[in-house]
Amino acid sequence: MKFLIFLGTVRDSTPPKPARLGAHVAKACMECLQSRYEEDEIELVDALDYPLEPVFKPHFAYPKSKVPPALNELAKKIESSDGFIMISPEYNHFMSPALANLLNHFGSSLFSYKPSVIVTYSAGQWGGVRAAVGMRTFLSELGCLPVSAMIHVPKAQEVFAADGSAQSGVDQASWFDYFGRAFNQLVWWAQAACEHRAQVDPHQLINGFKRDPSQRNAP
Known part of the structure; x- marks a missing residue:
């Protein structure tokens, strides 16, 4: 199995401290996965590594010769993965704008028919649980249905150090x-x-929406 861990924060300044609390949680998740599922391939996708254009344009909307190399490479990683771990802080009771922006650059056909895990965290007592509620709907629309169990880390700065220990x-x-x-x-x-x-290619069985929004319309 191959799994991608998406770290959905681009905050890299203080205050608050620590600036990238989500990185602590992401490294702890990686350590847990690598220690318990040694045969599986785990890779971190950090939203901070993808300085996307201020004008939104999804990966699939570019002419093939003009796709930004970073997006092209990430699209291949998503397509070849078997599942996803989505890590997000909470912004106004919703998921990180950086994570939503990054994921929205790719069509659901890359994510579909693969499971995901929701991981949220906070510096306070709630652990980002309200963001997790909205993430269920968001990830379901992408087709990577979240499993029932979720992970919430309240007061994460008191739980995990910068190296994930x-x-x-x-x-x-x-x-x-x-x-x-x-x-x-x-x-x-x-x-x-x-x-x-x-055994059964779901994309042959159920056609994806790849041409225009009217494909979603009822007859």
Whole structure:
């Protein structure tokens, strides 16, 4: 299995401190996955590495010869992946604008028929749970249906250090067991979907919307 971890924050200045709290959570997720699923390939996709144009233009709208190389490369990674871990802080009770912007650059056909896990965090007590509610709808529309278990990390700066290790006095094993509930679901669904895709191509069975919005219209 191949999984992409999307880190949906581009904040890289202070205040607040630490500036990139999501990076702590992302590294902890990577460490958990790599320690428990050694045969799987895990790769981090950091929204900060994709300084996108201020005028929105999706990957599939470019002429083939003019697609930005970074978007083209990420599209290939998404298409070849078996599942996704979506990490987001909470902005006005919704997911990170940086994560939504990055994901919106790609058509749902790249994400479809693959599972995802929602991971949210905050510096406060709620752990981004309100953002997670909206993320379910967003990810379902992309076709990468979220598994039922979610991961929320309140007061993340007190839980994980910058390298993803547990802060002093924090029981990392207990946190990784909590992560594991969602990651086990992700791996199970990803394996099942991968095996079935090998037998039945869903994109042949159900045509994607690739030409214009009118394809969604009822007769």
